[in-house]
Amino acid sequence: MIFAPEYASLATSHQEVLNCLIEVFGEDLGTPLLDEGRPSGPVITLTVPASRLLAFVERLGEFDYPHLSSVSCEEREDGVILHYDFSLFRASSPGEGLMICVALSPQEQKGMIPSLSGLSPWAEYAERELTDRLAVEFQGLENRGPLLDRREEPTVPPDYVVLPLAAAGRTESFALAVRLVRGRIGSVRFHLGSLHRDVETLAMGGDSFQALPLAERLCGSCSFANALAYVRALEDASGFDVPRRARYVRSLFQELERLSSHLLWLATAFHGEGQEALLAATLALREPILDVQEKLTGKRSVSAVVAIGGVRVDLSRQGLETLQSMLAVTRRELRPFRDALLRGGLLRCRMEHRGFLPKAEAVRHGAVGPVAKASGLPVDRRSHSPYEAYGELDFLPLILERGSGEAGGDVFDRLLMRVMELSQSLDLIEKIVEGLPEGPLLAVPKRRNLVGALKEADGRGLGAVEGPRGEVIHAVTLHAGQTALSSWSVTSATRRNLSLLPRLLKGALLDDAMAIVNSLDPCLACVECLLPLKAGEELTEGGQRR
Amino acid sequence: MILPWGTKAVAAVTLMLLAALISLLFEGAGRLVRARGERRVGPPLFQPFYELVKLFGKQEQLPQDDPFRLHHGGPLIAGALSLTTFLYMPVGSLPPVLTGGGDLILVVTLLFLASLALVLGGSASDEATSGFDVEGELTLLAVSSLPLAVVLSSLAWFAYRQGLPGAPFSLETFVAKPVWIVPSWSGLLGTFILMVAFLCLLPLQAGSLRLDLFEGLEVRYSGRGLLLFRLARYFRSLALSALAVSLFFPGSLGRWLGLQESVLLAIDFLFFWVKVFVVQMVTLFGTPVLVGRFRTDLLARFFALAVTGFALAGLLLLYFDVRF
Numbered sequence: 085m086i087f088a089p090e091y092a093s094l095a096t097s098h099q100e101v102l103n104c105l106i107e108v109f110g111e112d113l114g115t116p117l118l119d120e121g122r123p124s125g126p127v128i129t130l131t132v133p134a135s136r137l138l139a140f141v142e143r144l145g146e147f148d149y150p151h152l153s154s155v156s157c158e159e160r161e162d163g164v165i166l167h168y169d170f171s172l173f174r175a176s177s178p179g180e181g182l183m184i185c186v187a188l189s190p191q192e193q194k195g196m197i198p199s200l201s202g203l204s205p206w207a208e209y210a211e212r213e214l215t216d217r218l219a220v221e222f223q224g225l226e227n228r229g230p231l232l233d234r235r236e237e238p239t240v241p242p243d244y245v246v247l248p249l250a251a252a253g254r255t256e257s258f259a260l261a262v263r264l265v266r267g268r269i270g271s272v273r274f275h276l277g278s279l280h281r282d283v284e285t286l287a288m289g290g291d292s293f294q295a296l297p298l299a300e301r302l303c304g305s306c307s308f309a310n311a312l313a314y315v316r317a318l319e320d321a322s323g324f325d326v327p328r329r330a331r332y333v334r335s336l337f338q339e340l341e342r343l344s345s346h347l348l349w350l351a352t353a354f355h356g357e358g359q360e361a362l363l364a365a366t367l368a369l370r371e372p373i374l375d376v377q378e379k380l381t382g383k384r385s386v387s388a389v390v391a392i393g394g395v396r397v398d399l400s401r402q403g404l405e406t407l408q409s410m411l412a413v414t415r416r417e418l419r420p421f422r423d424a425l426l427r428g429g430l431l432r433c434r435m436e437h438r439g440f441l442p443k444a445e446a447v448r449h450g451a452v453g454p455v456a457k458a459s460g461l462p463v464d465r466r467s468h469s470p471y472e473a474y475g476e477l478d479f480l481p482l483i484l485e486r487g488s489g490e491a492g493g494d495v496f497d498r499l500l501m502r503v504m505e506l507s508q509s510l511d512l513i514e515k516i517v518e519g520l521p522e523g524p525l526l527a528v529p530k531r532r533n534l535v536g537a538l539k540e541a542d543g544r545g546l547g548a549v550e551g552p553r554g555e556v557i558h559a560v561t562l563h564a565g566q567t568a569l570s571s572w573s574v575t576s577a578t579r580r581n582l583s584l585l586p587r588l589l590k591g592a593l594l595d596d597a598m599a600i601v602n603s604l605d606p607c608l609a610c611v612e613c614l615l616p617l618k619a620g621e622e623l624t625e626g627g628q629r630r
Numbered sequence: 631m632i633l634p635w636g637t638k639a640v641a642a643v644t645l646m647l648l649a650a651l652i653s654l655l656f657e658g659a660g661r662l663v664r665a666r667g668e669r670r671v672g673p674p675l676f677q678p679f680y681e682l683v684k685l686f687g688k689q690e691q692l693p694q695d696d697p698f699r700l701h702h703g704g705p706l707i708a709g710a711l712s713l714t715t716f717l718y719m720p721v722g723s724l725p726p727v728l729t730g731g732g733d734l735i736l737v738v739t740l741l742f743l744a745s746l747a748l749v750l751g752g753s754a755s756d757e758a759t760s761g762f763d764v765e766g767e768l769t770l771l772a773v774s775s776l777p778l779a780v781v782l783s784s785l786a787w788f789a790y791r792q793g794l795p796g797a798p799f800s801l802e803t804f805v806a807k808p809v810w811i812v813p814s815w816s817g818l819l820g821t822f823i824l825m826v827a828f829l830c831l832l833p834l835q836a837g838s839l840r841l842d843l844f845e846g847l848e849v850r851y852s853g854r855g856l857l858l859f860r861l862a863r864y865f866r867s868l869a870l871s872a873l874a875v876s877l878f879f880p881g882s883l884g885r886w887l888g889l890q891e892s893v894l895l896a897i898d899f900l901f902f903w904v905k906v907f908v909v910q911m912v913t914l915f916g917t918p919v920l921v922g923r924f925r926t927d928l929l930a931r932f933f934a935l936a937v938t939g940f941a942l943a944g945l946l947l948l949y950f951d952v953r954f
Contacts (some may be wrong), residue, residue, distance in 0.1 A: 364668055364669035
């Protein structure tokens with residue numbers, strides 16, 4: 085199936101979307117519920133029989149490109165419930181995101197569950213993970229091999245070459261092997277598993293408070309995004325109304341993190357191209373941002389700002405002064421930097437026309453973040469489903485178009501997109517500081533009351549934020565009377581963008597491979613730490629579970 | 631000046647030892663220049679000497695399948711060939727230890743063979759990726775040979791047609807009377823273009839450009855093998871810079887200052903190494919900072935088309951100078 089790239093809108097409201105779905109699927113959808121007042125934004129919750137899952141997703145494709153945002157599971161006594169969360173960004177009108185949460189009950193899974201990997205390639209990883217973990221069988225899943233391969237020396241066929249990712253400034257243990265056909269890359273294999281930490285299983289032992297530091301440490305450069313998404317999922321499940329000042333503070337730290345992450349990425353990209361002087365210049369540009377974080381929170385990274393129902397730290401006057409001077413310095417330094425990039429030169433010559441990702445392919449693969457935007461796909465949760473203070477900041481998602489109006493999408497465009505996002509983040513920070521309201525920082529200041537509120541929560545909560553690399557989604561399930569998590573699943577941006585890798589590398593020259601891999605800004609820490617083991621399970625030397 | 635064989639042997643050994651020491655010193659300085667260009671503090675000046683000692687005692691991983699001992703033999707031959715070239719180069723006002731009518735061709739051939747030996751040494755590796763490196767290095771060696779040949783033959787032809795004293799393919803000819811003082815404006819421009827083309831070739835010939843993602847042939851070596859490989863590269867870099875100085879910057883500071891005999895020889899000797907230092911720092915350490923990592927095919931196209939075209943333009947200007 086090919087989704088229409090321009091997404092003719094068939095509905096005028098979220099209710100009409102639901103009505104259209106009911107019209108086609110009738111009672112198969114169980115008791116569908118549209119909730120427009122949830123903290124995570126408008127959500128339609130429904131069930132779909134496994135036999136009609138593919139038809140359902142194809143129907144969603146008529147409204148908008150249905151981004152498969154996350155696949156998660158919830159273990160119950162009667163079996164496993166599978167959850168598929170789809171994001172529609174323009175189903176009823178542009179700028180009004182709609183989340184469609186589909187549940188497959190254990191009774192519906194008696195037959196085989198159809199694999200969504202044909203419609204959304206990244207679903208392959210999620211399905212293999214579920215096969216690994218819960219022995220769920222997916223019909224049509226081509227690669228059924230274990231997702232987690234913890235062998236230190238992954239077996240690589242003799243005609244494959246392992247790419248040295250460290251040469252491109254990537255420090256992740258990510259065994260990427262390619263097979264060359266007439267000097268160009270023919271096929272790609274990669275192994276995950278070296279960074280596995282099984283964070284989700286760790287979190288199951290404690291209560292939902294204890295999992296917050298774990299969420300913060302899933303990744304270094306999108307620590308805040310993960311913490312915020314986790315907290316928002318809890319708030320979504322328990323219905324907290326976060327104070328306005330806290331929402332502004334959260335947005336501020338999100339943008340600071342974006343600045344820091346993009347500059348770090350730029351530095352690694354320059355290192356990969358052998359431009360060490362630019363690497364040093366970019367890292368120097370990042371220093372004032374880390375200084376601001378230090379001034380505001382006492383920490384340069386993993387700032388522990390976010391709390392359930394608000395934030396832990398306020399913006400001090402001294403911190404705001406440092407922030408203002410950082411804005412002035414970064415703006416001044418960034419302009420010539422961006423102009424020099426646009427003018428061209430060796431770097432442009434090296435990066436242009438490599439790793440081209442057309443808009444239609446970005447849609448098919450469910451690309452997110454700067455990768456999607458560089459291909460002309462305006463996917464940005466900050467504007468489509470505004471959360472925290474973004475709804476009040478009045479901004480549009482950036483997309484990159486060439487002079488002729490044709491969408492870009494090569495390695496250089498992805499670099500430019502991140503540079504453009506730097507400017508946008510500076511603008512947003514300025515707006516946040518200007519409009520910073522007075523008021524409390526926590527919805528429920530006393531911990532005892534907070535625990536009580538969390539114990540009352542019963543159901544599934546979603547927290548979706550636009551991290552530096554794209555959409556980060558956390559899904560949690562809480563049961564009444566408990567503060568412990570019943571389930572927690574994380575879908576990082578890299579997990580979705582990683583499925584682009586074989587597509588982008590195919591046909592590329594070996595010399596371009598590093599630049600292409602780096603242009604996706606893959607964060608293997610985000611992906612691998614989440615691959616779970618069952619309680620009591622261990623990995624054998626061969627990477628199998630026992 | 632004809633020296634007795636004994637004196638020649640002593641001079642040859644002394645000169646080669648000195649060149650070896652200077653190459654290490656210049657490498658240390660070059661790393662500092664590159665580091666400063668990249669906004670780093672950089673290593674100490676004598677870091678290559680420390681590495682020499684350290685690598686000598688390090689464990690080495692040798693390839694399993696290397697029947698011709700190319701892994702060590704390649705760098706050894708490359709180092710020896712590179713040092714041999716100094717015997718044919720006039721150092722300042724000192725005559726070369728060995729002379730001959732075609733020593734320019736001999737020096738260039740020795741340096742080419744040194745590059746080839748390094749590539750062959752790197753190819754003797756168990757690494758699956760060594761084939762790509764060797765392929766890339768050989769391609770670049772081949773494409774850089776054409777502009778190099780154009781530059782050298784243009785200079786020799788010009789020297790011959792202008793009636794410079796000595797054999798046209800002798801380095802002493804270019805040192806005795808710099809090509810710059812002979813021509814008219816078109817000849818001067820042509821010589822300048824040839825010089826730029828030659829200096830463009832130096833980083834590639836010396837292997838100082840960061841080419842591909844596999845970081846070149848050096849990663850195939852460890853321990854003493856790496857020591858040999860690095861020494862060969864340092865010697866080759868110094869020899870190439872010295873060749874550039876002999877061809878394009880041969881002037882004598884001592885004569886300009888009106889010095890005589892031993893003082894003249896000493897000052898010109900030092901001046902020669904200062905010029906080599908400047909050429910090496912600018913071309914082999916400065917340029918890579920500016921251009922970053924090159925893709926092999928782009929680089930090959932650049933040398934095969936742009937630099938060759940540039941060198942041919944220089945030849946054309948020299949032709950106009952001679953003809954009109």
